[in-house]
Amino acid sequence: ALGQVLDPEPRFQKKPALQGNGAVGSGDGDILACAVCKDAIHTRPGGFVVLREDCTEAMNKFAPTDVELWSAQEFRLGRPVTMLREIPSCVFFLRGLRCLDLTGHPVAQIPSEIALLSTLRRLVFIALNITEVPKEVGSLKLLEQFMMTGCPVRRLPEEMGLLPNLWDFYLDGNQLESLPAILPRYNNGIKASGNILESLPENIGDCSDAKNLRAYGNKLTRIPDSVCRMDRLVEVSLQGNLLRSLPEAIGNVRSIKYFSVHDNQLEHLPDSIASLPELQWLYVYNNRLQVLPRRLLSRARKLERFFVEANPLSAETAVELLSDVPGSVRVLGVDAAQVQTAVAAKTGAPLQLPPSVNSGWMLPWGNLYAKLAPSSQLRRAEGVLPLSSPEPVYGGDVLVVAFAASQGEPEWLGSLGQVASGKVPLSEERIVREPVGSSSLKKTNVYAGFSKIYEDLLGFVLTSKGDKVKGRPTQPQ
Numbered sequence: 038a039l040g041q042v043l044d045p046e047p048r049f050q051k052k053p054a055l056q057g058n059g060a061v062g063s064g065d066g067d068i069l070a071c072a073v074c075k076d077a078i079h080t081r082p083g084g085f086v087v088l089r090e091d092c093t094e095a096m097n098k099f100a101p102t103d104v105e106l107w108s109a110q111e112f113r114l115g116r117p118v119t120m121l122r123e124i125p126s127c128v129f130f131l132r133g134l135r136c137l138d139l140t141g142h143p144v145a146q147i148p149s150e151i152a153l154l155s156t157l158r159r160l161v162f163i164a165l166n167i168t169e170v171p172k173e174v175g176s177l178k179l180l181e182q183f184m185m186t187g188c189p190v191r192r193l194p195e196e197m198g199l200l201p202n203l204w205d206f207y208l209d210g211n212q213l214e215s216l217p218a219i220l221p222r223y224n225n226g227i228k229a230s231g232n233i234l235e236s237l238p239e240n241i242g243d244c245s246d247a248k249n250l251r252a253y254g255n256k257l258t259r260i261p262d263s264v265c266r267m268d269r270l271v272e273v274s275l276q277g278n279l280l281r282s283l284p285e286a287i288g289n290v291r292s293i294k295y296f297s298v299h300d301n302q303l304e305h306l307p308d309s310i311a312s313l314p315e316l317q318w319l320y321v322y323n324n325r326l327q328v329l330p331r332r333l334l335s336r337a338r339k340l341e342r343f344f345v346e347a348n349p350l351s352a353e354t355a356v357e358l359l360s361d362v363p364g365s366v367r368v369l370g371v372d373a374a375q376v377q378t379a380v381a382a383k384t385g386a387p388l389q390l391p392p393s394v395n396s397g398w399m400l401p402w403g404n405l406y407a408k409l410a411p412s413s414q415l416r417r418a419e420g421v422l423p424l425s426s427p428e429p430v431y432g433g434d435v436l437v438v439a440f441a442a443s444q445g446e447p448e449w450l451g452s453l454g455q456v457a458s459g460k461v462p463l464s465e466e467r468i469v470r471e472p473v474g475s476s477s478l479k480k481t482n483v484y485a486g487f488s489k490i491y492e493d494l495l496g497f498v499l500t501s502k503g504d505k506v507k508g509r510p511t512q513p514q
Contacts, residue, residue, distance in 0.1 A: 121139070121142040121144055122144060123145070123146065124139065124147070124148065124151075126150075128154075129150045129153045129154065130153075131154070132153070132155070132156065134154050135158045135159065136157070136159040136160075136161075137157060137159070137160055138161040138163075139161065139162060139163075139165060140161055140162075140163040141164050142165065143165070143166050144166060145166040145167060145168075147167055147169075147170060147174070148171070149171050150173075151171065151173055151174060152173035152174075152176045152177070154177065155176075155178070155179065156179060157177050157179065157180055158179055158180060158182065159180075159182040159184075160177070160180060160182070160183050160184070161182075162184070162185040162186075163186050163188075164187040164188070165187075165188050166188075166189070168188075168189050168191070169190060169192070170185070170190060170197070171194065172194040172195075172196050174196070175194050175196020175200060176196070177200065178200065178202065179202055180203055181202050181203060181204055181205065182203070182204070182205040182207075183200075183203060183205070183207070184205070184207040185207065185211060186207065186208070186209050186210040186211060187211070188212075189211070190211050190212060190213060191213060191214050192213065192214060193208075193216065193217055194217070195217045197221070198218065198219035198220050198221060199219065199221075200221050201222075201223075202223075203221040203224055204221070204223050204225050205224065205225060206221055206224040206227075206228065207228045208229040208232070209228055209230045209231050209232075209251075210230070210231040210232070211231075211232055212232060212233060213229065213232040213233065213234060214232075214233055214234065215234065215235075216229060216238055217238070218238055218239075218240070219238065219240060219243075220238055220240075220241060221244075222243060222244065222245075222246075223244075224244055224246065224247060225246055225247060225248055225249075226247045226248050226249040226250070226251065227241065227244065227247055227250045227251060227252060228249070229251070229255070230251050230252055230254050230255070231253075231254045231255075232254075232255055234257060235255075235256045235257065235258065236257065236258070236259070236261075237260065237261055237264075238261070239261045239263060240263060241261050241263055241264060242261070242262075242263025242264055242265065242267055243263070244267060245266070245267065245269065247269065247270060248269055248270060248272070249270065249272040249273075250264065250272070250273045250274070250275070251272065252274070252275055252278070253275055253297070254276075254277040254278075256279055258278075258279045258280065259280065259281070260275065260280065260283060260284055262284045262286065264284055264290070265284050265287055265290060267290060268290060269292055270290050270293050271292055271293065271294050271295065272293075272295045273293055273295070273296050273297065273298075274295070275297065275298050276297045276299045276300050276301065276320065277299075277300045278300075279301065279302055280298060280302060280303055281302050281303060281304060282303065282304070283298065283303070283306065283307055283310075285307045285308075285309065286307075286309060287307050287310060287313075288309020288311075288313055289309070290313070291315065292315060293313050293315060294315050294317045295317065295318045296313075296316060296318065296319050296320070297318070297320040298320070298321055298324070299320045299322045299323050299324065299344065300322075300323045300324075301323075302324065302325055303324040304324075304325045304326065304327070305326065305327075305328060306321065306326065306329060308330045310330055310333075310337075311330040311331070311332070311333045311336040311337050312337075313337060314339070315339060316337045316339060316340055317339050317341050317342070318340075318341065318343075319337070319342070319344075320342075320344045321344065321345055322344045322345055322346040322347050322348065322370065323346070323347040323348070324347075324348050326345070326348040326350065327348075327350060327354065328351060328353075328354050329345070329350070329358060331357075332357070333358070334361070334363055334366055334369075335361065335363055338363075338365065341366060342366075342367060342368045342370075343366060343369050343370070344368075344370035345358070345370065345375070346372040346397070346399055346408060347372060348375075350378065351378075352379070352381070352382035353382070355375050355376075355378045355382065356379045356382050356388075358371075358375075358379070359375075359388060359390060359394065360379075360383070362390065362391050362393060362394060364391070366393050367393055368393055368395060369393055369394045370395050370408075371394060371395070371423075372396065372397060372399045373396055373398050373423075373424040373425055373426060374399070376388075376390075376396050376423050376424060376425040377425040377427060390417075392417045392418075394417075394423060395410065395415060396410070396423040396424040396425070397411075397414060397424060398410070398424065410424075
């Protein structure tokens with residue numbers, strides 16, 4: 038039916054206006070209607086189901102430029118869904134096509150005829166069964182956006198790296214083993230997380246317009262030095278890889294604000310990281326760091342969040358880190374073992390930690406980042422000491438088990454933040470009564486309820502109606 042619209046000699050006939058139910062009515066004036074749509078439903082080769090409602094003036098007056106065949110659209114319109122296993126051949130006759138979106142269809146192959154769609158600007162492959170992208174995609178010189186995710190594709194054609202107008206190159210969540218040796222020069226970011234990449238292209242630094250480098254959840258062992266030429270980078274998310282080191286000149290990328298390299302195998306951080314003038318978030322937890330850049334917290338003057346848990350910090354490093362925490366640091370995440378190391382090595386005046394320092398016990402769950410913290414540590418009041426015992430001790434306080442999100446944002450303040458702000462109503466209270474899966478805690482049950490946490494944090498007692506009544510927190514159960 039779409040092919041009929043662009044027939045060199047289209048055969049249209051006058052028909053009365055159509056009512057909402059698709060039946061022929063006696064509306065004001067006539068509209069053009071395709072001659073082949075004589076029945077309420079007409080099926081054509083290629084998998085299309087054409088409804089009579091589709092024979093509208095707009096359909097016949099204008100050549101279609103966007104074909105979005107994603108199944109959710111069909112559900113929204115209340116139409117029967119035809120799952121496509123191949124791209125209908127008539128699509129390749131739409132020579133003015135700007136967008137082709139095949140989301141959710143079990144299409145197994147992209148034919149070479151896609152090169153006929155020379156006007157394409159947006160190409161979307163989400164949750165397809167394709168295992169390769171044809172090299173003809175590299176001939177689509179007007180292509181601006183290429184989005185592929187949820188596809189078992191191992192490699193991309195090298196020709197794609199030469200597309201002159203491609204600025205959105207989204208490749209998260211496939212099975213890519215490598216990227217093209219040359220990446221599109223003007224793309225706005227490297228987005229290739231959740232693949233099985235072992236390396237990034239050596240000339241990645243030529244992507245001078247890229248504002249983010251997201252390649253977390255791969256198998257990267259190193260980062261090319263050319264990254265240090267990407268002087269517009271704002272976000273670097275490389276967590277969940279196998280990195281042992283970072284480029285020493287990373288401090289040259291002075292625009293970086295968010296730097297996530299947790300869950301790797303890093304043994305040291307470049308000293309130049311502390312010189313990043315715009316750095317606000319630095320996540321390095323669950324690595325092998327024994328030392329940190331000297332005076333990191335005071336040199337990185339805009340640093341607000343620094344998470345360094347699950348690293349075997351040396352005594353000297355732990356003392357320096359915790360001895361002088363600037364007021365600009367909103368959250369400093371450490372573990373109890375690091376605090377214990379600092380307390381034992383500190384000479385002179387005892388260690389005084391501001392409320393921004395959050396201490397807790399790391400659970401030995403392999404690569405899974407999990408932190409166990411009493412609620413008293415989340416907003417530590419004056420006189421409450423930070424945790425420093427090597428093993429978890431249950432003393433009647435509320436314990437919170439916290440995990441990291443795939444995007445790199447530690448979640449252990451997320452739920453509590455909602456409770457503290459009153460955004461979580463009492464009806465959503467959850468009581469957890471599960472044994473903690475740690476060998477050292479096999480006999481310990483952790484009871485954590487939102488209302489109880491709320492009381493401990495803010496001193497309010499929640500009534501059954503969800504009202505907040507000022508009062509002293511009840512004794513922990």
